[in-house]
Amino acid sequence: MSRHPEVKWAQRVDKVYLTVLLPDAKNAKVNLEPEGVFTFSASAGAGDLLYELKLNLFDKVDVEESKINIGVRSIFCILEKAEKVWWKRLLREDGKAPHFIKVDWDKWVDEDEDNGANDLDLGGMDFSKFGGMGGMGGMPPGMGGMGGMGDDAMGDDFEDSDDEDQEVSKSDKNLEGGAKAEEEHGGASGEKKEAAASI
Structure with missing residues (x-):
């Protein structure tokens, strides 16, 4: 079965x-x-x-x-x-x-x-x-x-590779892109938080 x-x-x-x-x-x-x-x-x-x-x-x-x-x-x-x-x-x-x-x-x-x-x-x-x-x-x-x-x-x-290696390399790329986006947007959101806290 x-x-x-x-x-x-x-x-x-x-x-x-x-x-x-x-x-x-x-x-x-x-x-x-x-x-x-x-x-x-x-x-x-x-x-x-x-x-x-x-x-x-x-x-x-x-x-x-x-x-x-x-x-x-x-x-x-x-x-x-x-x-x-x-x-x-x-x-x-x-x-x-x-x-x-x-x-x-x-x-x-x-x-x-x-x-x-x-x-x-x-x-x-x-x-x-x-x-x-x-x-x-x-x-x-x-x-x-x-x-x-x-x-x-x-x-x-696909020689000498498995999905774990592929996932890691893709995750690293995604993390790099995400970190850059976070840096770009993180500063702006941090400023908004400071502005909101000072009100």
Whole structure:
């Protein structure tokens, strides 16, 4: 019997962010079809338990432009929408979403606030570069999705790195930018506090 990993999602007018939370996933297989069918399977944990997931997304997606980043703690996907419209929900089916699907409030932007300025691009890889991952078929038996691909098949971009290194470097950049912004705005807010205190 398989289990469902926890999934977090957020959207912009042109894309959907999916994060599959599964630390130390082994033999991760991800497939995305243009009709909006997202499938995932991997084993994890001390007993190599099987985790599987099939999501019928609200609308069609552009497989060629979608990206994926498989890390140590999670699998992060940027799914490009076929049509740049705001989805009413993540899944095609009506009703309440399954208990393992949650909103990713860290990445969420309301429809009226979506101007593309807060776009995330973590430099993931295109689904189209994974052979059978885009629902194209033609993969040799046993190599569906990421299954039979070794580290060498992933290219130089991800060689000798894991998501922790990427997160640290990105966090450092964000902290530097945040510190500069805080310095620029911090002085102004400090002056306002002094002015308010003197009144």
